[in-house]
Amino acid sequence: MKEVLGDIVSNSPGPVVDGDSPVLPPVKVGYGMRSNASAVQSTPEIEKKYVHRVYDAIAPHFSSTRFAKWPKVSAFLNSLPVGSLVLDAGCGNGKYLGLNPESFFIGCDISSALVKICADRGHEVLVADAVNLPYRTGYGDAAISIAVLHHLSTESRRRKAVEELVRIVKKGGLVLITVWAREQEDGSLLNKWTPLTQKYVEEWVGPGSPRVRSPSSSTLESIPEAEENGSRDHFKEFLDKTMDVKSPRHSNLSKVSDQSLTSTSGEVCEEQQEFFVPWHLPYHRAEVSGASANAVASGLAKKDDKKGAVVYNRYYHVFSEGELEK
Numbered sequence: 139m140k141e142v143l144g145d146i147v148s149n150s151p152g153p154v155v156d157g158d159s160p161v162l163p164p165v166k167v168g169y170g171m172r173s174n175a176s177a178v179q180s181t182p183e184i185e186k187k188y189v190h191r192v193y194d195a196i197a198p199h200f201s202s203t204r205f206a207k208w209p210k211v212s213a214f215l216n217s218l219p220v221g222s223l224v225l226d227a228g229c230g231n232g233k234y235l236g237l238n239p240e241s242f243f244i245g246c247d248i249s250s251a252l253v254k255i256c257a258d259r260g261h262e263v264l265v266a267d268a269v270n271l272p273y274r275t276g277y278g279d280a281a282i283s284i285a286v287l288h289h290l291s292t293e294s295r296r297r298k299a300v301e302e303l304v305r306i307v308k309k310g311g312l313v314l315i316t317v318w319a320r321e322q323e324d325g326s327l328l329n330k331w332t333p334l335t336q337k338y339v340e341e342w343v344g345p346g347s348p349r350v351r352s353p354s355s356s357t358l359e360s361i362p363e364a365e366e367n368g369s370r371d372h373f374k375e376f377l378d379k380t381m382d383v384k385s386p387r388h389s390n391l392s393k394v395s396d397q398s399l400t401s402t403s404g405e406v407c408e409e410q411q412e413f414f415v416p417w418h419l420p421y422h423r424a425e426v427s428g429a430s431a432n433a434v435a436s437g438l439a440k441k442d443d444k445k446g447a448v449v450y451n452r453y454y455h456v457f458s459e460g461e462l463e464k
Contacts, residue, residue: 208284221240231252232245232261248267271306283316287299303315317456331415419450421448
């Protein structure tokens with residue numbers, strides 16, 4: 139996992155980053171440099187199919203597995219001044235909404251199914267796209283984007299999403315961004331993911347995307363979360379704490395692959411950044427008889443009788459070192 143922290147106080151761009159290396163001190167970013175709206179206004183098909191439709195289908199099961207809070211995010215939220223308005227872009231099941239009882243939270247997500255779960259829990263939420271957030275400029279005191287940007291399939295859309303986070307936070311506010319990074323403590327980890335083939339990357343993601351040369355057929359079944367470890371710390375203490383926190387561990391590996399979309403032999407090349415990460419929805423879940431049955435029929439998902447689950451692929455762009463700073 140990689141995090142970016144920005145302190146919105148001037149017109150000089152340059153968010154703070156920490157991945158497997160220590161967090162740097164806050165630097166100043168501003169409201170300059172906007173992405174071309176025409177490049178991001180329409181959602182690519184790969185996101186519609188392998189992000190939006192998938193999360194709508196797996197929402198109840200996904201939500202039931204998302205309850206632990208990542209320590210760095212908890213520390214950040216608990217470090218905010220009393221009365222802060224926090225905007226959570228891509229809030230998922232809302233596990234961070236209300237984490238700090240002395241702050242106010244508004245969440246949004248592209249998945250209406252996840253937004254409904256948040257609303258049923260009493261949170262202030264709405265359906266919205268990360269590249270077009272429905273807030274006026276300088277509206278919030280802080281904003282977070284937790285494990286969201288890697289679901290955007292083009293550089294222009296990822297850049298626009300970052301710009302939107304900067305735009306909606308007032309000068310002097312803070313932005314925390316986390317994404318999944320290519321550089322992991324376990325160097326063999328990416329060999330256990332499912333890379334997209336070059337043909338699929340070119341047709342769905344674009345000719346400017348990294349190429350697949352010799353990836354593996356193994357896949358990452360799920361990405362577990364760290365245990366909650368937030369505390370009531372000031373912002374400086376938050377930075378100190380994150381100096382030694384390591385990336386979340388990964389587990390539960392499987393070998394489900396789609397030969398039409400993914401390569402089947404060798405090691406993942408250094409340039410590879412586009413992957414499918416599967417989600418296994420157990421047969422005993424209620425959704426299987428509804429949305430998942432339709433998903434299997436339409437080809438969005440497939441049944442794995444050995445695992446007793448319906449398998450969905452989720453699109454991920456894993457960030458390389460230095461990419462998020464750009």
